[in-house]
Amino acid sequence: MPCYSNAPVLLLLLVLSLSGQAFAWQTQPRCQHIRRSEKRFLDSSSKLQLCSAVDQNQGVGTQSRWKDVVKLDLNDNAVPRLQQQLHQQQSNDSLLDNKSDEPIALQVEGYLTSQRGFGNSFCFFDISRRGVQVPVQAMFKRQAFLCSNFDGFMKSLVPGVRLCITGPVAPTRNPGEALILVQDMKIQGLPHNPQHVRKLLRLVSEGLLDASDLAKATQVDATELANEIEQATRSQTPPSPKAFNGLAKRILLDLKEQHDNDEAYPCFASDHKYTTNLPLAPPDIRQPPPAFISNIQEESYSKEDHDTLRIVSESMSVQDVLLEQDGRLQNSFDAASKNSVSTTTIDMVGWVQNRRRFRDSVTVLEVVDSMVPVGAAADNIPDQNLAEDQIDALWNQRLKCVINPQVLFCQNSTRANMYGQLLAPGSQVRMVGSIVATAAHEKTGNSVPSVMWVQNVELLHSSWRPSSVQYLIEQAVAQEIKLIEAAQALKIPNEKMGSIVAMNEATTREWEAAEISRKLQQQAMDLSRQVGPEALKVIDCYAYLREQYPIHDVADNPKAALEATDFMSNRSNRWKRKKEPQLDCMSQQVVDVLQRRHSSNDTIRILDCGGGKGFLANHLARTLGNLGFDVRILVVDVAESAIKNGRRRTENQNLTDIVEYVLADASTVDVSSYIDGVDLVVALHACGALTDVALGHAINHEASFVICPCCFCSNPSLRVPHQNRRNATQESKKLLPVDEWLNIDSRRFDLLKGLAELQSDITLSNQAVHTICGMRLAAAERNTAVPMKLSLRAFPVAFSTRNFCLIGETRS
Incomplete structure (x- = not known):
């Protein structure tokens, strides 16, 4: 087996390396490196006191979390003020001339006009109001949010909802651009769209939001609102999305006069086209340099020029363009006025790494020679400074390109808008345009990012995203793009494109x-x-685990004994198609394990780790009860809102004598205080290290287990309860870090977790998931004191992509 370094791994919190819109290539769900220019901000942010469990539920005021909170008025001066605060912060100063290391938080209230999400832990959104030209950007990230109900607020980001957000100012990769890093959020007003209001009410019913989070927005007392939501939930049997129709309409009717007189509410077009919610472009790209525009207008374009690229020379690479531009900046500029403009005409081919779209058909692209995930590129570098240098080097290898209809195709906004939508990250493009430099820049040799103003475009390779492919086909049908270019971009023959x-x-x-x-x-x-060679080497190193614990597929039609389920609904309902089959498959595995060891009249004691919502516990209670088992289920979860909703569901199904809920940390809970022994440990979609915690409980109680893991990078701080089986005393119990429990170097484990979350290659991702699952079964086999049969199974991927299931059956 190859030898690996045991150097400690720097687990970094955040890469604030994204422009206003981040992309999948950059948002890898693994530890990221921090730029030096942002380190001071993060160091000071880490000193903030996080909400305690009590504080989170009682709603601590924002003032207590920061030294100062400055109200930011939402007007056309808001963004310049953010930029001013960022500049002063980076100069070790603050808006209030406060030299303290603690950051000043800014607070702004307004309406959400657009949201750009990247997974379930990270998004950008814009806050604005009617009449404001440039919205305030905000970054909402799980690691930065100070309270526990991140998921609920993440899902509540619907157009038109009025929010009050608080957090420090943070930089982006665009020089001088600033945004608010959201650490606290309050819902102040409801959107006017009934569908969005129903969604917010549903989030409360599911326990993702508390009724108090919506009380101010609905102008209904929190207790009264909770009761009305509960009544609406019970009114539909089986549960249906229509359950909240009446309540949503009644709330909106009560707020109608207020909504009608709300002159600040943004204008949302009735056709719901995305372009209506795009922000206004910054001034430097909204209007090209006047001298450059005059040069463009003097040129004559024929129809052929619009459809076919004018060949300037052999196409250059992005690096060739950047090097040539750097060379020009080293030379003096012979011009009488510093306002003189020089242009360099470029014919270039590259890949779109980033894209951000604005109103009026303006699009900004960051183009590279090869697609390299920024954070992942530095993962293999143990030294932080060298890793940061690597990230900076990658960013310097990008060329900023502007598609503006004033320049492109002789002011053809239709074509500009089309290519703005087609050129998604991952697409390859050929562009002809000009790089503009002023005399002042060239004389001083300032390191100003090169900007290419695009005059002509050809799509060489489409992004694989389904929306991009479908849009391209529809544009070919509408004859907005030539069939031959569409076929080239989709990598299909012209005849096939024609038939489509x-x-x-x-x-x-x-x-x-x-x-x-x-x-x-x-x-x-x-x-x-x-994927770096070290990561691939780790996959190869642990191939023996995949052989030792092969995957056994589970039949996609559960046994007839499991046909009775908690919720029945029509075929189109997501519960029927997704969640219910997952519960059926888990129950099938549980029944198989129990029937091989217990008789039907035995009392079965089950520990459910992280199942606070009660779905699995209630399903097992009914299924095992129907088979004659006397069942006692203890559910342990750290989320109070989930526990509250789980208890409510259990009460509604009259299962309170079977299912008990405990609000506690699964790592440290004393299970024996609530239940006399454990026969089986279960967990459905146990996030990250919670899977290992559940395994630890199973081993300590000499119990069987049925555990479905999920989100391999989550909950890294959890510790695994470990009992020394040679000396079973209270003193011999301890909590182990997950890498120690699994007997793996932390560096290699981080690489495996990163590969497990890889989105671009399912085969490699499944290999990493299989490896981690095998590692967990090996840990169980290594630590168990009783004979145990271990296996790894997979239920149909159509039900969930997180479809692996760890099975352990005690034989004594």
């Missing part, structure tokens, strides 16, 4: 688009450019 365009049914074209998208996804990334 000729299809009369839009649904048929959608199916074709989906098939092409899947093929493009397989070709999207060269793994050698995304």
Whole structure:
């Protein structure tokens, strides 16, 4: 086996390396490196006192969490003021001339106008109001949020909801651009769309939000609102999304006069086109340099120029363009006025790494020679400073390109808008345009990022994203893009493209688009450019675990004994299609384990780790009860809102004599205080290290287990309860870090977790997941004091992509 370094790993919190819109290539769900320019901000932020469990439930005021909270008025001066605060903060100063290390928090209230999400732990959104030209950007990240109900607020980010957000100012990769890093959020007003109001009410019913979070927005007392939501939930049997129709309409009717007189509410177009919610472009890209515009207007364009790229020279790479521009900046600029403008015409080919769209068909692209995930590129570098240098070097390898209809295709905004949508991250593009430099820049040799103003575009390779592929096909049908260019971008023959365009049914074209998208996804990334050799070496190193614990597929039709379920609904309901089959499959595994060891009249004591919502516990209580088992289930969860909703569901199903809930940390809870022994430990979609915690309880209680892991990078701080079986005294119990429990170097474990969350290659991701699951079964086998049969199973991926299940059966 290869030898690896045991150097300690720097687990860094955040990469504030994204422009206003981040992309999947950058948001890898693993530890990221921090820029030196942002380190002071993060160091001071880490000193903030996080909410205690009591504080979170009682709603601590924001003033107690920061030294100063400054109200930011939402107007056209808001963004310049943010930029001013950022500049002063980076100069070790603050808006109030406060030299303290503690950051000043800014607070702004306004309406959410657009949201750009990247997974379930990170998003950007814009806060604005009617009449404000440039919205305030905010970054909402799980690690930075000070309270526990992040998931609820993440899902409540719907257009038109009025929010009050608080947090320090933070930089982006665009020089001088600033945003608010959200650490506290309050819902102040409801959106006017009934569908969005229903969603917010549903979040309360599911325990993701508390009724008090919506009380001010609905102008209903929190207790009264909770009761009305409960009544609405019970009114629909089986549960249905329509359950909250009446309540939502009644609330909106009570607020109608207030909403009608709300002159600050943003204008949302009735056609719901995304372009209506785009922010206004910054001044430096909204209006090209006047001298450059005059040069463009003097040129004559024919129709052929619009459809075919004018060849300037052989196409250059991005690096060739950047090097040539750097060379020009080293030379003196012979011009009488510092306002003189020089242009360099470029014919370039590159890949779109980042994209941000604005109103008026303006798009900003960051183009590179090869797609390299910024954070992942530095993962293999143990030295933090060297890692930061590597990240900076990657950012310096990008060329900023502006598609502006004033420059592109002789002011053709339709074409500019089309290419703005087509050029998603992961697409390859050929562009002809000019890099503009002023005399002042060239004389001083300032390190100003080069900007290419695009005059002509050709799509060489489409992004694999289904929405991009489908949009491209529809543009070919509308004859907005040439068939030959569309076929080239989709990597299909011209004849095939022609047959797709000729299809009369839009649904048929959608199916074709989906098939092409899947093929493009397989070709999207060269793994050698995304996954480092060290990570691949770790996968190979632990191949023996995948052989020792092979995957056994579970039949996709659960046994007839499990047909009785907690919720019945129509075939189109997501519960029926997704969640219910997962519960059925888990119950099938539980029944198989118990029937091999227990008779039907035995008392079965089950520990459910992290199942606070009660779905699995209630399902098992009913299923095992129908089979004659006397069942006692203890549910342990750290989320109070989930526990409250789980108890309510259990009460509604009259299962309170079977299922008990405990609000506690699964790592430290004394299970024996609540239940006399444990026969089986279960966990459905146990996030990250919670899987190992559940395994630890199973081993300590000499119990069987059925555990479905999830989100391999989550809960890294949890510790595994470990009992020394040679000396079973209270003193011999201890909590182990997960890497010590699994007997793996922390560096290698981080690499494996990162690969397990890899989105661009399912095969490699599954190998990493299989490896970690095998490692967990090996840990169970190594620590158990009783004979145990171990296996790894997988239920159908159609029910969930997190479909692996760890099975352990005690034999004594």
